[in-house]
Amino acid sequence: GFAGLAFADMGSVDYGRNYGVLYDIGSWTDVLPEFGNDSYEASDNFMTGRANGVLTYRNNDFFGLVDGLNIALQYQGKNDGLSKEGDPLSNNARKSIAYQNGDGFGASATYDLGMGVSLGAAYTSSKRTLDQMTQDKYDNGDRAEAWTGGVKYDANNIYLAANYTRTYDMTYMGDTLGGFAHKTDNWEMVGQYQFDNGLRPSLAFLQSRANDVDGLGSFDLVKYIDVGSYYYFNKNMSAYVDYKINLLKDGNPSNPNTDNTVALGLVYEF
Helix, strand or coil: CCCECCCCHHHEEEEEEEECCCHHHHHCCCHCCCCCCCCCCCCCCCCCEEEEEEEEEEECCCHHHHCCCEEEEEEEECCCCECCCCCCCCCCCCCHHHCCEEEEEEEEEEEEEECCCCEEEEEEECCCHHHHHHHCCCCCCCCEEEEEEEEEEECCCCEEEEEEEEEEEECCCCCCCCEEEEEEEEEEEEEEEEECCCCEEEEEEEEEEEECCEEEEEEEEEEEEHHHHHHHCCCCCCEEEEEECCCCCCCCCCCCCCCCCCEEEEEECC
């Protein structure tokens, strides 16, 4: 969890386990019934998702001067690896290089243009840990960076959102390869419509592509079409179905799961 203080038009400050500022844009497409939010986002992967040790400042409507302009600044303390003796090198030390990070900072801004249209962008830059630089089989860069931009339309029962993200030395390619991609391009797009009878169908496309990996070339880490729907019985209870049409193929260097997947769920909110 996290704790913080709010100061009216001056904004708010909080510290603890919270979302990284890249998720300020990534959240716009994180609305699928079950899947999604996994082109580049992952928990404990720098500031792409849920992260430990983040200090965040937020200000909505830009000090009360510009309606709809929201900004955020963020600092993340290091979550290092283990020493040769197996002792933690920092608080929240992690054995796997996939979940480590050095000190980092980030910023985001979103602007509500009115009529349901919003634009947003975010940037983060973090030091990589010694383990990440020495154990990574494909990249030994000293910083992990990402920038993202997105657009959202939410009005008249229609929801449309899309974002594009470029990462450097940040996206882990899985345990088979055991390293990070020097550069990835990531796309997420989603469309939904809310019918008056409670039905909310959803269609989405997500892709993450690693570029120019040493000895392997370029290949997809994530690529699928998502077809699903919510059904709202009332304000407390809903059901959903979600079908992930996996577009990854056998022979992919990262050895991903290539199966299609279906999920069913029933949700009750108190």
